[in-house]
Each structure stands twice: as C-alpha cells, then as structure tokens.
Amino acid sequence: xxxxxxxxxxxxxxxxxxxxxxxxxxxxxxxxxxxxxxxxxxxxxxxxxxxxxxxxxxxxxxxxxxxxxxxxxxxxxxxxxxxxxxxxxxxxxxxxxxxxxxxxxxxxxxxxxxxxxxxxxxxxxxxxxxxxxxxxxxxxxxxxxxxxxxxxxxxxxxxxxxxxxxxxxxxxxxxxxxxxxxxxxxxxxxxxxxxxxxxxxxxxxxxxxxxxxxxxxxxxxxxxxxxxxxxxxxxxxxxxxxxxxxxxxxxxxxxxxxxxxxxxxxxxxxxxxxxxxxxxxxxxxxxxxxxxxxxxxxxxxxxxxxxxxxxxxxxxxxxxxxxxxxxxxxxxxxxxxxxxxxxxxxxxxxxxxxxxxxxxxxxxxxxxxxxxxxxxxxxxxxxxxxxxxxxxxxxxxxxxxxxxxxxxxxxxxxxxxxxxxxxxxxxxxxxxxxxxxxxxxxxxxxxxxxxxxxxxxxxxxxxxxxxxxxxxxxxxxxxxxxxxxxxxxxxxxxxxxxxxxxxxxxxxxxxxxxxxxxxxxxxxxxxxxxxxxxxxxxxxxxxxxxxxxxxxxxxxxxxxxxxxxxxxxxxxxxxxxxxxxxxxxxxxxxxxxxxxxxxxxxxxxxxxxxxxxxxxxxxxxxxxxxxxxxxxxxxxxxxxxxxxxxxxxxxxxxxxxxxxxxxxxxxxxxxxxxxxxxxxxxxxxxxxxxxxxxxxxxxxxxxxxxxxxxxxxxxxxxxxxxxxxxxxxxxxxxxxxxxxxxxxxxxxxxxxxxxxxxxxxxxxxxxxxxxxxxxxxxxxxxxxxxxxxxxxxxxxxxxxxxxxxxxxxxxxxxxxxxxxxxxxxxxxxxxxxxxxxxxxxxxxxxxxxxxxxxxxxxxxxxxxxxxxxxxxxxxxxxxxxxxxxxxxxxxxxxxxxxxxxxxxxxxxxxxxxxxxxxxxx
Numbered sequence: 001x002x003x004x005x006x007x008x009x010x011x012x013x014x015x016x017x018x019x020x021x022x023x024x025x026x027x028x029x030x031x032x033x034x035x036x037x038x039x040x041x042x043x044x045x046x047x048x049x050x051x052x053x054x055x056x057x058x059x060x061x062x063x064x065x066x067x068x069x070x071x072x073x074x075x076x077x078x079x080x081x082x083x084x085x086x087x088x089x090x091x092x093x094x095x096x097x098x099x100x101x102x103x104x105x106x107x108x109x110x111x112x113x114x115x116x117x118x119x120x121x122x123x124x125x126x127x128x129x130x131x132x133x134x135x136x137x138x139x140x141x142x143x144x145x146x147x148x149x150x151x152x153x154x155x156x157x158x159x160x161x162x163x164x165x166x167x168x169x170x171x172x173x174x175x176x177x178x179x180x181x182x183x184x185x186x187x188x189x190x191x192x193x194x195x196x197x198x199x200x201x202x203x204x205x206x207x208x209x210x211x212x213x214x215x216x217x218x219x220x221x222x223x224x225x226x227x228x229x230x231x232x233x234x235x236x237x238x239x240x241x242x243x244x245x246x247x248x249x250x251x252x253x254x255x256x257x258x259x260x261x262x263x264x265x266x267x268x269x270x271x272x273x274x275x276x277x278x279x280x281x282x283x284x285x286x287x288x289x290x291x292x293x294x295x296x297x298x299x300x301x302x303x304x305x306x307x308x309x310x311x312x313x314x315x316x317x318x319x320x321x322x323x324x325x326x327x328x329x330x331x332x333x334x335x336x337x338x339x340x341x342x343x344x345x346x347x348x349x350x351x352x353x354x355x356x357x358x359x360x361x362x363x364x365x366x367x368x369x370x371x372x373x374x375x376x377x378x379x380x381x382x383x384x385x386x387x388x389x390x391x392x393x394x395x396x397x398x399x400x401x402x403x404x405x406x407x408x409x410x411x412x413x414x415x416x417x418x419x420x421x422x423x424x425x426x427x428x429x430x431x432x433x434x435x436x437x438x439x440x441x442x443x444x445x446x447x448x449x450x451x452x453x454x455x456x457x458x459x460x461x462x463x464x465x466x467x468x469x470x471x472x473x474x475x476x477x478x479x480x481x482x483x484x485x486x487x488x489x490x491x492x493x494x495x496x497x498x499x500x501x502x503x504x505x506x507x508x509x510x511x512x513x514x515x516x517x518x519x520x521x522x523x524x525x526x527x528x529x530x531x532x533x534x535x536x537x538x539x540x541x542x543x544x545x546x547x548x549x550x551x552x553x554x555x556x557x558x559x560x561x562x563x564x565x566x567x568x569x570x571x572x573x574x575x576x577x578x579x580x581x582x583x584x585x586x587x588x589x590x591x592x593x594x595x596x597x598x599x600x601x602x603x604x605x606x607x608x609x610x611x612x613x614x615x616x617x618x619x620x621x622x623x624x625x626x627x628x629x630x631x632x633x634x635x636x637x638x639x640x641x642x643x644x645x646x647x648x649x650x651x652x653x654x655x656x657x658x659x660x661x662x663x664x665x666x667x668x669x670x671x672x673x674x675x676x677x678x679x680x681x682x683x684x685x686x687x688x689x690x691x692x693x694x695x696x697x698x699x700x701x702x703x704x705x706x707x708x709x710x711x712x713x714x715x716x717x718x719x720x721x722x723x724x725x726x727x728x729x730x731x732x733x734x735x736x737x738x739x740x741x742x743x744x745x746x747x748x749x750x751x752x753x754x755x756x757x758x759x760x761x762x763x764x765x766x767x768x769x770x771x772x773x774x775x776x777x778x779x780x781x782x783x784x785x786x787x788x789x790x791x792x793x794x795x796x797x798x799x800x801x802x803x804x805x806x807x808x809x810x811x812x813x814x815x816x817x818x819x820x821x822x823x824x825x826x827x828x829x830x831x832x833x834x835x836x837x838x839x840x841x842x843x844x845x846x847x848x849x850x851x852x853x854x855x856x857x858x859x860x861x862x863x864x865x866x867x868x869x870x871x872x873x874x875x876x877x878x879x880x881x882x883x884x885x886x887x888x889x890x891x892x893x894x895x896x897x898x899x900x901x902x903x904x905x906x907x908x909x910x911x912x913x914x915x916x917x918x919x920x921x
Contacts, residue, residue: 010057011057011060011061014057014058014061015061015064015065017045018042018045018046018061018062018065018079019065019070019071019075021038021041021042021045022042022065022071022075022078022079023071023072023075024038024041024042025038025039025041025042026039026042026074026075026078028074046058046082055086055089055091055092055095056095056098056099058086058095059083059086059095059096059099060099060103062079062082062083062086063083063099065079066079066080066083081140081142084140084142085140085142085143087135087136087151087152087155088143088147088148088151088152090155091155092152092155093136093152093155093156093159094155094159094164094168096132096135096136097132097136097168097171100128100131100132100135101124101128101132104125104127104128104131124167124170124171125601126601126602129171129174129175132171132175133174133175133178133179134179136152136156136175136179137152137175137176137178137179137180137183137186137193138179145186145191145192145193146192146196148192149180149186149192149193149195149196149197150192150196153196153197153200156172156175156176156197157172157197157200157244159171159172160172160173160176160244160247160248161240161243161244161247162243162247169247169251170251172247173247173248173250173251173252174251174252176197176248176252177248177251177252177254177257178252178254180193180197181193181194181197181198181257181260181261182254182257187257198261200241201241201244201245201248201261202241202245202261202264202265204233204237204238204240204241204339205238205241205242205245205265205268205269205272206264206265206268207232207233207327207339209320209326229330229340229341229342230340230341231338231339231340231341232327232338232339232340232341233338233339234338235332235334235336235337235338238286238337238338238339239285239286239336242272242285242286242289242290242293243289245261245289245293246289246292246293248261249261249262249293249296249561249563250292250296250561250562251562252562252563253562253563253565253566253600253602253603254563254566255300255563255564255566255567255570257563258296258297258300258563259297259300259301262293262294262296262297262300263297263301265293265297266294266297266306266309266310267309267310267313267316268290268316268318268329269290269291269293269294269297270294270310270313270316270368271316271317271318271329272286272287272290272329272337273287273288273290273291273294273367274287274291274363274364274367274368275287275329275337276356276359276360276363276364277360277363279335281335281336282335282336282337285336286336286337292561294371295371295374295375296561296563296564298371298375298376299375299554299564299567300563300564300567302375302376302377302380302550303380304380304383304384304387307372307376307380307381307384308384308387310368310371311368311384311387311388311422311425312418312422314361314364314365314368314418314421314422314425315355315356315360315361315364315417315418315421317329317355317356318339319342325342326341326342327339327340327341327342328340328342355417356417358417358420361417361420361421361424362424365424365425365428366428368425369428369429369432372384372429373432373433377546377550378436378546379546381429381433381436381437382436382437382443382444383443384429385426385429385430385437386443386444386447388422388425388426388429389426389447389468389472390447391422392419392422392423392426393451393465393468395419430471430475434475435479437475441476441479441482441487442487442488442491444472444475444476445473445476445487445491445492445495446491447469447472448469448472448473448476448495449491449492449494449495450494451465451466451469452466452469452473452494452495452498452499452502466502466510467510470502470510470513470514470517473495473517474513474517477517477520477521478520484521492521495521496518496521496522498514499514499515499517499518499521500514500518502514503515503518540580541581541582544575544578544580544581544582545582547571547574547575548571548572548575548580548582548583548584550568550571551567551568551569551571551572551575552568552587552591553568554567554568554571555568555569555572555591555595556591562600562602562603565595565603566602566603566606569595569603569606569607569610570606572588572610573606573609573610573613576610576613576614577613579617585614585618585621586621588610588614589611589614589621589622589625590625592607592610592611593625593626593629593645595607596608596629596641596644596645596648597629597637597641597644604644607648608644608647608648608651611626611648611651611652612648612651612652612655615652615655615656616655616656619652619656619659619660619664620663620664622652623649623652623664623667623668624667626645626648626649626652627649627667627668627671629641629642629645630642630645630646630649630671630675630756631671631674631675639749639751639752642752642755643751643752643755646752646755646756646759649668649759650758650759650762653668653759653762653763653766654762654766656766656767657766657767658767658770660763660766660767660770661767661769661770662770665763665767665770665771665772665775666771666772666775668763669760669763669771669772669775669779670775672756672757672759672760672763673756673760673775673778673779673782675748675752675753675756676753676754676756676757676760676782676801677753677782678747678785678786678789678790750794750795750797750798751797753798753801754797754798754800754801755801757779757782757783757786757798757801757802757805758801758804758805760775760779760805761779761801761804761805761807761808761809762808764776764779764805764808764809764812765808765809765811765812765815768809768812768813768816768823769816769821769823773823773824773825776809776825777825779805779809780805780806780809780827780833782802783802783803783805783806784802784832784833784836786798786799786802787799787802787803787836787837787840787853788836791844791845793845793846796844796845796846796848796849799840799844799846799849800846800848800849800852803837803840803849803852803853803856804852804856806833806837806856806860807852807855807856807859809827810827810856810859810860810863813827813863814863814866817866827863830860830864833860834857834860834861837853837856837857837860838853838857840853841853841854841857
C-alpha cells in the first residue's frame, strides 16, 4: 500500500512559492514578456505577507532561501535585496527585532524560545540587540538615507511610546541612540537620522526659530481670528514628545547623546517642570517627565554655565527672544499645556503676553533651590551667588549715584520683574545654605574687599550695599576652619581699613557691627588652636573629593537613569587614571560588584573596565573580590551573574600580564581548579532542586488525577505545523543539551566549569611561570580526565574548554622557548596525552571538539619536534598559527647531541677532520 505523503507546513509552502515565483520572474534565460508577468506574480507573493504574523513568516522564509546552494545566484541576490528592505514595511521593524531576538544564539535558552518568535516579552541579550540595531539602523545601499529613516522612524518612535512593552522600549531606545543618533553619518544635526528622530521630539518641546511665522501646525477653524493665539504645538503632541524623549534618555546609557538632546531644552524643561498651580493630570503628563529630564541634564552638565541661565531666566515662559518671545507655553481650556504663537497679540497690543506674576515666581523659587542643592557643587553655587550679588550691587550703586537716568541707560536696564526675581533668589540662597556660599571664601572676600574699599561706602555708611557686605564678611569669618593667616594680605588690608572707618561712623548699628567684625577678624586665629589641627587639604584633594562624592551619588542612587550612572562611572575611571589619593578602593570594589550583579550589559562593561584599572595597583584586592563572587560560596548568585564575574576576572588577568604571579596567581589558579573540577558540591542548590522536584511531582500527580491518566503533551501545538521533522528533532537535541548544563544533584553547573577552565587556560597563556608547575600540572591532568570520562553530549562545551586548555599550555611553552626563558617544568606524559587527543578527534560526538582535538594533535606533534631545537628556535609557523622563525635556515642543532652541520670542520695542524656525532651524557 502506498504511504501517504506528509503534509507540507505553511513555512515550506511559502518557501516553495517564493522560490518558484522568483525563478520565473528573474530567470535571465526567459523572455522579457514572460518575466514581466512573472515579476507581477512574484510581487503579489511578497506583498501578500501584509500583517504582523505573515511578516514574521516571510523573514525566516527569505533567510532560508538566501543560504548558499538553496537557489540560483541571480535569484539569491534579488532575495537578499528584498530581505534588506523588510524594515520599511509597516510592521517590518518589530518583525525584524522579534526574529533576531528569537533565533540569536545568545537569546535562545529554552526549546520554545528557539523554535518560535517571542510574543510576550523576549530574552533580549546585548549581542542580539547589537545585531538587530545594525539590521534596522543602517540603510542598504539601494535605499537613500532619507527614504530609509522616514520609513523606520514612525515604527521606532511608536515602540518608544511603551505600548508594546518595556523590553521593546529599551530595544527601540538602543537602536535610536546607538544605531542612528550615535553615529556621525546619521546622528549629527542636519543628517537624515537627526531630522527624522531628534527634530520631531525637540521641535514639539521648543519650536525652532520662525515657527510662529511658518507654523508647525494650522488652526483648526476655517475662519481665523487674528486676535487669538495661533496654536503651534497641541497638548497631545507636547506630551508625546516629552514621553518619547524621557523613554529614550531613561533607557539609553550614552551621556554624550543626552547632552546633545537636552542642552537646547534647558529653559523649556525648567518652565514645564515648574509650571505654577499644576493639577495632578498636568503634573503626570508634563511636569514630572520634564523634571526628570531636567535632573538628568543638570547632573550631566552641572557647571556654572548651566546654572546661570536658569537663575537669570527663572520666569521663562517660552520663545527665543527673552524680551519679545514669538511663542509661549499656555494653558488650554481643559487645563493642559500647549505652545501658541504670540505674533498676533504682540502686533495688536504691543506688550509681551503671558508674563509671569510675582505669586508664580514665589512658587518657582523653592523648586529652583531644590534643583540647585541636588545637582550643583558648592563651588558652582558660590560662583552663581557671587554673580547674582555682583549684578545686584551694580544695580544698587547705579540707583544711588545717579538721580537722572538718560533714555539710553534706561533702555539697557534689566527688566524690573527679573531684578526682583534675582533679589528674591539671592536672599533665599543666603538663608538656605550659607555654609555652601562660604565654601569659596577667597572669592567672597575679594568682593567684600572691593565693596568696602570703594569711596561710596567710605562716605555713606547708610548704604544698603554696606549691610550686605558686612553680612557676607560675617558669614565667611565665622565658618569653622577659617584662618586669617591664609587670606591674601592685599585682600585683607582694605577690609580692615574699611571696618575701622565704619566703626567710627554715625550709624550705631553699622558701626557696632563693623567694630565686632574688626575684633573678630583680628583675634580669629587665636580663638581656635590651629597648631594642633591637621594639614589642610590641597585644592586638588578638595576637587577630587567633590568629584568622588558626586560620582558615588550618581551610581548608588536607585533612581539614577542609565546616562547618569554612566557619567558617575566615567568620573570614577578618571579619578583612577589620575591616581587620586582620595579613592576608597574597598568601597569602589563593593560598588562595582553590586553593579556587575544586577545591572544592564552596558553598565557591566564599564564596571569591568574599572576592575581592570584598579587591578594595576591593587591586584590582590581585585582578584579576591572577583573570586568571592565567582565561586559564590553562599549559592545566592545566578549562573549569568557568575559568568559576568568570570569575564571580569579574565580581563583582569590579561591586564596584569607578567605581573600576574606570586600569591595572587596561586590563589586564582587554585580557585579555578576547584570550580572546574568534578568534585564541586553545592548543598544549598541540591536541597533547592529536591524541593522543586517534589513540587513538580505533586503537580504532575494532581494533573493526572484531573485528566484521569497521563497528561497530554501540547507544548508543540502552536508551532508543530510550521516546524519540519528534522528541525524539531534538532531542537529536541539542543533542548536536552541545554537542560544538561544545569546543576544536577548539587554538582557545579557545566557552563561555570567550562568558564573556569577557559579562564585558567588564558591565565596559563598570559603568564605560565607565574602560575607555577603545581597549578599547570593539575590543570593538564584535569583536562585529560574530562576528555576521557565526561563524554556526555551536554558536556561538549566542557570538553572544548579542556582541549583549548592544552593548546594554551603548548602556546605558553612555545612562547617561553622562543624568548629563551627557563620555566623549570614542561609537558609530561606526552604519549598518553597524544593517544587521548587522537581518540577524541575520531570518536567525540561534538564536531567542534573533534576539530579542536585535531588541531591540538598537530600542534603537539610540532612541539615534539620543537623540543629538539635549541632555545629560541621554532618550527614551521609556530604553534596555534602564530609566527615563528620557520625552518628556512634548516635543522642546525639537536638537543642532547653535539651536532652542528653549519659549523666548519675543525682542523688540527692544518689537517681537516671529518664531522662526527658524539652522544653526551
């Protein structure tokens, strides 16, 4: 009886239809007329994949067809072009992302994840995200950048809104930040990437110059009321732009990109975040995201150049021209915020609309004080205070010394409301943190000396300026730690002279204050016994301490967004490179360990870099910290966390190089041998496994009771139709291997064992002499035993590491021989090792293990010949593909034999002697 033909899956049908239609459409031997009709049919086959699910089927079908040997070369080139422009389809970006996250080797952990795309979240790794970013953000050569970015930007910005889940928000932020805006060719202002990604967000928060005239939007009414305001950005557009920018900045670790995006928005973000009388819904949609963005910007650019514009524009309401803004933020009838043009109203009234009131200024002052306290250093606060004070003193003197102000001077005068605002802020700063203002006594005393030494003060002790100057002087000289002996005499002399004059003045209050300050200043050093005090810190130590504290606060605050944490790590790195003495190395190591345990990949990479920087000066402390987390004696860390610490340990060993020796190398070697060995036990893990297995069996019994028999397996019900039998069988084998990696009955995880053996091999190749013969010999014995005894399929990665360890040892011996170094030990039991490698190369079930074993066997044979050469010689191209001296000069000497064919025959009394071979004991 004829066997029924197996039913083809949907994916196989799609692959065949694309291949058949494509062969007809692009066959170079067919006539032009038939190709045109066939090409129309081929386009229909491709375009029929219109919805989300069908696009996910189209990508793997095309990916299968472009493999070498699947279709004709001319059709393969056409299919590659079609696959390259898949992101331009309406759902192409998300489909591409999900396909990459589903099939990338670093993302697939379970059978279900390896066989089907992720629909409810994804196991997104850094490697998969990098690949997806390259596929989406780099335009193919056949598509202009403008067309490419205009096609993918709406899709990525929609993912950035958060409606598809936080994982895809992070993915979209990574692609936009690194792939598009992080590249000079697409992320610089004026490029296509900047126009389609950055400008739509920035222009909805701060309209560009001329927007009030040209218009970002149009009035909705057919009849335009010229007396009303023109709406430039509607409330929903403003809220969406803030939300997208907040998602991009909050999910992206690049401080430089954050500065480029947020620097033009300093004043708009301040105005939106401090909007007076904001109701709850307005605070959630506008004020809160604006405030968080402003905090990020201030922490990344906390300098006087950032603080002064905030202080001088406390009442900013919008626009580019402070005196006559062309647009402002305004409330709608529903209580939301929108951006409106002011050209119509200014033209009719001649006055600036929407001017802030004094009551609203009073609401903004506490908020600016909170931002100043949390985001700026004492030096910046003191400098800003002096700037405000200088402006106020100049204004006060102008009013005192001139009764008549000419028209030109009046036009140059500052706005009275702005003057009053700055005076209020000046008073608030003096009341809020006088100790911060006194942190820079040199600058304040210089200003006081200039004020008190002027002729106006000397002749008019009733001046308000005099009272402020005396208050500042009192604030400085009464702060703990002030020393008169450290003040510049050129600054101090005018102050003492002015105090003497004011103490004899007519005003009782000012004369008494001046007299008290004069006495305090005269005997200030005698009040505190500074002879017993410690040496004052230098200016560099003070600055380093501020930088260190700022960096620790950026890193350790739980609500710090990724760019702020990266900025803190960058500050720590700079202090380490500059060898600052204020660094607390144990505290930094603990902090970096916590980041490596819990943070994202880009944070981990920066933390690992800091480990390597510290290791140059503190190798023992760094390796001990890393080993404690890598060994995980309390059994609290996950496998991924331990592998991250293993990666950090590997880079530290490579950084140490020849200095990886002594007690540090011995401890690292012993720990790696213990982890890689077969005898490692984890009792807590074993107890947890027993509990989990007991619960699993209980659930199975309950399910069998409900089903009244064995529970049917429906795990493949969704993808069974689309997965061929060979692929299903392959996935089952992979699933079994992956499950075999995990710890069983309390043994060490196979992945961690392979990692430890690989790190040990790298350490051997880095400095074999530093590890010593005991560790290296034990490592070789372990590698041989693994190859002989642990032959299960799931132990393939462990056997690969064992073979590569032997290769690393051979390379280390060859390198030492070429450099003429005597190690005091070598490779023993070579014949047993050779037999083991040859057997593994022929019988192992893992293809990579067989290939590695063949390579190491050849290298071992070469090494046996190399041992016959003198020190400093090599054979062939060296071991492991490395360069060597080669054999161009021929065989010249053999170890143990006094034989040299290049040396001329010795002569005795003119009689030539024949060469002879003599064995030497």
